[in-house]
Amino acid sequence: MKASAPKNVNTIKIPDRIGKYPIINEVGHGSTGTVFMSHDPYYGRDVAIKVYNIEAGGDDERARVARKMFLSEAHMVGMLHHPNILPIYDAGEENGHCYIVTEHVHGARTLSAYCRPDNLLRLDDVVELMFKCAKALHYAHSRGVIHRDIKPSNIMLTTDSDVRIIDFGIALVADSEISRIEGIAGSPSYMSPEQVQSLDLSNRSDLYSLGAVMYELLTGVRPFRAGNLAKLLHQIVYATPVPIHTLRADVPEEIENVVAVAMQKDPARRYQSGLDFAAELTRVHQTLRQQNARIDRQEQFTLLRRLKFFHEFSHAEIHEVLRASHWQEYAAGEQIVKEGEMDDRFYIIVAGNCAMERHGERIGLLSSGECFGETSYVQGAKRTATILAADVVTVLKVSSTLLEQVSASCQLRFNRVFLRSLISRLQSTELRG
Secondary structure (H helix, E strand, O other), X not given: OOOOOOOOOOOOOOOOEEOOEEEEEEEEEEOOEEEEEEEEOOOOEEEEEEEEOXXXXXXXXXXXXXXXXXXXXXXXXXXOOOOOEOOXXXXXXXXXXXXXXXXXXXXXXXXXXXXXXXXXXOHHHHHHHHHHHHHHHHHHHHOOEEOOOOOHHHEEEOOOOOEEEOOOOXXXXXXXXXXXXXXXOOOHHHOOHHHHOOOOOXXXXXXXXXXXXXXXXXXXXXXXXXXXXXXXXXXXXXXXXXXXXXXOOOOOHHHHHHHHHHOOOOXXXXXXXXXXXXXXXXXXXXXXXHHHHHHHHHHHHHHHHHOHHHOOOOHXXXXXXXXXXXXXXXXXXXXXXXOOOEOOEEEEEEEOEEEEEEOOEEEEEEEOOOEEOHHHHOOOOEOOOEEEEOOOEEEEEEEHHHHOOOOHHHHHHHHHHHHHHHHHHHHHHHHHO
């Protein structure tokens, strides 16, 4: 009589507890095991318990691999402590089931959710997340651990936009035979050329995989796609991915170059470490921010150049005023200055209209190109009127303190135009009166 195959752990009834951990519910399962949510009564924290499917339905080879994956992750207990690596708190065996206990991150999603063309993250967010992952991998590599399965589903994004690298089940640990799993291990689409060829791996294999993840986060498609595994592996070893900018036009060349370096076929031509990868991401991020700041400043200059207030200013003088000022937008009805308050700033309306009120009654309307803030000329003076945005308003707020530091010619021109505008407004008010 043929013995019946052991039950698969994925089909068994949810246990009341595993070890010292009471089970709350099942939160996921896969080919290698089931994940339960629990609460650690000793430390007062929620935890996730991954129970490995060691029995694997009678498949001895699958059972052997599953056990090695368990031992590999169990070996990590107390070994890796990094804010962007999911911590492993405990490991054990009970009733023939092997399990590991990790942090349970409420509300977290894996990066797989953001690998669709219709749900891509902002470029800044991608750069920041990859920076954190590169730093976390550098930490693991410096402790002799190569992950070997970096992919979007193994990177969690928390509700506060932080990341956790998870699943070190097939990691290689220096000087350890526990983690060695023969044959191709990992997810083919993200594996490095040397990994698909079963060659010796270094830390740069993980960096290649991180580059492949970054490619997909930027474009919504994987760098290599094929109808079968053999063709896919051939592409990874010999083909070049479709250029990122042809799939997403707003990706700057600097970011595309970062991915290209990370995904070099030759490991020696990639970033030497996760720290190098992270440093390059930082440099690119800073460069792009500076470029964007210059673009914003140029747009601001163009708007000011068109205003009547700045018609007499030279280009250099407008830039001086910009450096001494702050650009701010107000929604309709929002208060810009309040009657009776002290304020040492000058205000120039760049776009929109402002209402002037005194003692709660409207006394006038100011439009783009006009200015207010005359009390800045008198130390300790209080505002004589409240200024409200009548519609969406953009205002240039010029600091009187910073204005004192611009060139004498710029100060003279600013004061002359500002006072002339005030006198013109007073004369118009008298004529209406």
